[in-house]
Amino acid sequence: MKTPEKVVNHIVEWLKDYLKNSKMNGFVVGVSGGIDSAVTSTLCSLTNAPVLCLEMEIHQDPSQVSRAQKHIDWLEGKFDNVTHHNISLTGIFDGFVSGLPNTDRKEEQLLSLANTRARLRMTTLYYFAALHRYLVAGTGNKVEDFGVGFYTKYGDGGVDLSPIADLLKSQIYEVAQSLDVIEEIQKAAPTDGLWSDNRTDEDQMGANYNDLEWAMGEIERNPSLKGLNQNQLNIIEIYMNFNRQNQHKMIPIPVCEIPPQLLI
Numbered sequence: 001m002k003t004p005e006k007v008v009n010h011i012v013e014w015l016k017d018y019l020k021n022s023k024m025n026g027f028v029v030g031v032s033g034g035i036d037s038a039v040t041s042t043l044c045s046l047t048n049a050p051v052l053c054l055e056m057e058i059h060q061d062p063s064q065v066s067r068a069q070k071h072i073d074w075l076e077g078k079f080d081n082v083t084h085h086n087i088s089l090t091g092i093f094d095g096f097v098s099g100l101p102n103t104d105r106k107e108e109q110l111l112s113l114a115n116t117r118a119r120l121r122m123t124t125l126y127y128f129a130a131l132h133r134y135l136v137a138g139t140g141n142k143v144e145d146f147g148v149g150f151y152t153k154y155g156d157g158g159v160d161l162s163p164i165a166d167l168l169k170s171q172i173y174e175v176a177q178s179l180d181v182i183e184e185i186q187k188a189a190p191t192d193g194l195w196s197d198n199r200t201d202e203d204q205m206g207a208n209y210n211d212l213e214w215a216m217g218e219i220e221r222n223p224s225l226k227g228l229n230q231n232q233l234n235i236i237e238i239y240m241n242f243n244r245q246n247q248h249k250m251i252p253i254p255v256c257e258i259p260p261q262l263l264i
Helices: 004-022 035-045 062-078 090-098 106-132 142-148 169-179 183-187 201-205 209-221 230-245
Strands: 026-030 051-057 082-088 134-136
Touching: 004 026, 004 035, 004 134, 004 169, 026 035, 026 106, 035 051, 035 062, 035 169, 035 183, 051 062, 051 106, 062 082, 062 183, 090 106, 106 134, 142 209, 142 230, 169 183, 169 209, 201 209, 209 230
Parallel strands: 026 051, 026 134, 051 082
Antiparallel strands: none
16 A cells, blocks of 8 residues: 555545534444554544544453553543443353353354354444444454455444445555554454454464455456465465355345235
8 A cells, every 4th residue: 555644534534424424423433452443443533523432341351451441542642532431241241141041052152152242242332322323433344344254243244334344454554554553453463352262363264364365356366266376275265265154244135025916
């Protein structure tokens, strides 16, 4: 990216226009301690509209909570329009789990509960959004949202607008650098923070974002996949497997259309 500053200005103006046209009052952003939420919350702050940052831990690794709080402190020191709440959802999550029936489908349960964490956070974001007439700003990037579908349906995928969803992960790092996002966040391994073992995104997907970006672009440039070596083909396979299985997140919800003659 030659001019990240111009990209920043473009997104900030887009956010201002969208907020004005929506007749809402500001933005609410979930801050996780990761690069995407740090960039999104900073871009929203640059609009000068009210921005509410929520740190919502659920059995969170202390390093993630610490990074999130450091970023929020940095934002509040830089912008007068930023406020925050630290909300522990651990008790709510544990209460939900304790009320569930026993199951022997342990592996599926772990994934389902990871997604439950994301949905509890979405519910919390929309509570405050409704309270203040704010828009929920999404933090998904282009590879996650339109490539591998690496997000929770009606969790972190449940938002009002997506300021950075047309930026690749590598481009988001460039934007973060231009915004002077704290170095600790820029260096942290990407993680969705939904697992008690603190696994990273790469642990879950089996490929890093640079590989996935390459695969996303290569499929467009070279649809026949001609000339690729085995390692490259393995990365393509990882990307395509996620893309196929997560299409239900990336396409509009199917509607059963009723023939008019049946409604007469």
